[in-house]
Structures are given as structure tokens and as C-alpha cells.
Amino acid sequence: MELRLFEQDKSGVNRFGVDNLMWSKDSFVVKELNAFEEYLRDKYKPGNSFLNNVSQKIIFSGGKRLRPALVIISGMMGEYDRNKIFPLAAAIETLHTATLVHDDIIDNAKTRRGQITTSEKHGINIAIYTGDYLLANSILLLAESGLAVKELDRLAKAVKMICTGEVSQFLNRYKLTSVSGYLKRIMKKTGILFSASCAIGSFASNCDYKQVRTMARIGMNIGIAFQIRDDLLDIEIYGKGAEKIGKPITNDIKNGIITLPFIYSAKRSETVRRSIEELFQITDDLSNVKQREEVFTDKNVNNNKDINSYIRQIINDVIESGGVSDAKALKNRYIQKARNLLETLPQITNEAKQALEDIINWL
Structure with a gap:
């Protein structure tokens, strides 16, 4: 069952979606998340500004709202x-x-969350x-919060680390990296914003330094597990259609x-290694995104197999060779790390602790 932090009701307003994995509909968490969604909608009211209207559509195009929920x-x-x-x-x-929005430009993505990306709809310039x-x-909102300079820092x-993580990913395309290299990358591009979400929320509520630091570590572990889960979804649901997770399958x-x-x-598996190297030898020879797109659409590889069939075979080999089970095992290690850290915070409210446990269990 998929966690849906927010879903649209018939009026088109995003509402907090509660399923069997989540909180009671009458809980304080749900009330605050619904109130937050109304607050966010007020901040992005449709108006005369073209960029505001484009931003409003993106903000409310879907998504789990997991990071603000952690705040x-x-x-x-x-x-x-x-x-x-x-x-x-x-x-x-x-x-x-x-x-x-910027990632979609770099990835030449056509859709996100089942909808056309800004760069595809309006062009790269408008997307930038x-x-x-x-x-x-985001800077204006930070100013409104009155957050201390230390936490703004x-x-x-965190933003700097996200950028360095994304650049590291870009520079290491078409390369088989190590597990440690992968983890360093996702700590920066994904984990750090989860970490900041937990730290900033607890700091703003006047928690002590030790608790803020522990919350930052919990957020980092949740973020790493979340990214591994996302990578696993790209493989495990590839045969069920992109609409299941709102992004093109095998896009990575x-x-x-x-x-x-x-x-x-x-x-x-040496077979998987050779297959990946062969795939990347083909794609790495291409000089730009357009040429890669044309190859994936029109060309054949490896005895006239089309590129999608070739990738499907690699994915089947990945599943059969144990790559998925190994990734799940590592994800579970980070989930357990987050759970263990949470247990060191007995002084927090039961409802807040249960809410975090529910998110950790969902991962």
C-alpha cells in the first residue's frame, strides 16, 4: 500500500490522505498537515504573475509532502x-x-508525477x-519564519550539498560506481534535505542541541532509505506503467x-556488468541528450533488440541476481538506524514519536 500524505478532494484542494499505515483522522498531526496545505495554497494563490501561476501548478501537482511533514x-x-x-x-x-524543476531540465524529463514537466510545456528558459x-x-518564507541565523546557515x-550531489551524479553518468560512492551521492542530493527538515523543525520549537542533532541524524537516515526505496520502485514496478509512481520507468x-x-x-553477476557496460558504451558515444533520446526511441542494440527490451532484460537479470534484495537489505539497515535513534528520544510526545515511527515503517 502506498503512503499518500496529500491527495486531492473533489474540490481540487489537496487534503491529507490517511490510509491504514498512517495516523488517525482526528489526530493533531493530520489537522496540522491539512492546515499547512491551506497555508501553502494561500501563499501560491493564482494571480497576475505568469511565474507565480506556473509555480502554483507545480506545487499542487501532487507529491507526498514528506519533507514539510517532517518539519x-x-x-x-x-x-x-x-x-x-x-x-x-x-x-x-x-x-x-x-x-x-531544475532536475527535469538536466534529465530532459517529459513528465513528473504523471504530468508534463515545466521544461517540456514551456521550454527550458521558462523552466530555469x-x-x-x-x-x-523559499528565501522569503525563511525570512517570515524568523529562523535564527545559525539554522539558516x-x-x-544543505542547498550547497544538494548541488554538489547533483553535480557528482552528472559527472559520473555512464559509470559503474561503488556502493560507498552511491551513498555519498544520495546523502547529498536527498538525505541532507530530510536531515535539515527534522533539525529545523525541532530547533524552531526550542528543543535542546542534543535533540536537534539527533533529529538531524534521524532525517538523514530516513532520506537515505527513501532514496533507495525510490530506486527500487523504478525497477520493481517497471512493467506496470509509469503512472504507478508518476515518472518514466527506467529513466535513471x-x-x-x-x-x-x-x-x-x-x-x-558478470553478465549484468557486461550488459551495463555495453549499454553505456552505446550511449556514451552520443554527444548530446537529443541523440541519446533518438537512440532510445529508434535504434536497436545487441542483435536487433530495441533499447527498452534490452533494459528490461538487464532489470530482470538485476532482480534474479540478487541486486534488488541486497538493496532492500541496505535500505532496512538505514530504517533500523532511524528507529534506534528515535528510541533515544523518550521525552518527545507520544503522538510525534508515533508519527515518525509510521513514516519509518512505511519506508
């Missing part, structure tokens, strides 16, 4: 104040959305400006990005 739940662990927590949660979600506009909005460093490997199941499988 809010972390804020519940101390002196909870909506006036501080909501702007911070909105800033985190806006910043995350900005990175997605939209991402910049969202980044500026934390978030600024088509862009030369090696994820954890492929890394593990290449270590286990």
Missing part, C-alpha cells in the same frame, strides 16, 4: 508554534520543488526562471545514472 512533526517535539513552523515547512517544500523564482520564494549548507539508467540495485547486481 511539522519535528516541531511537535517542543514548543510548537504554527507561525514559525508553517513558513519553514513551506520553505522546505518550495526549495525541494525548485530542485525538481521558474526554478529561480521558487528559490527566491544549516539550510544554506537511460540517463546513465547507476542506482543501488544495479551496483549490487554488477558486483554479483
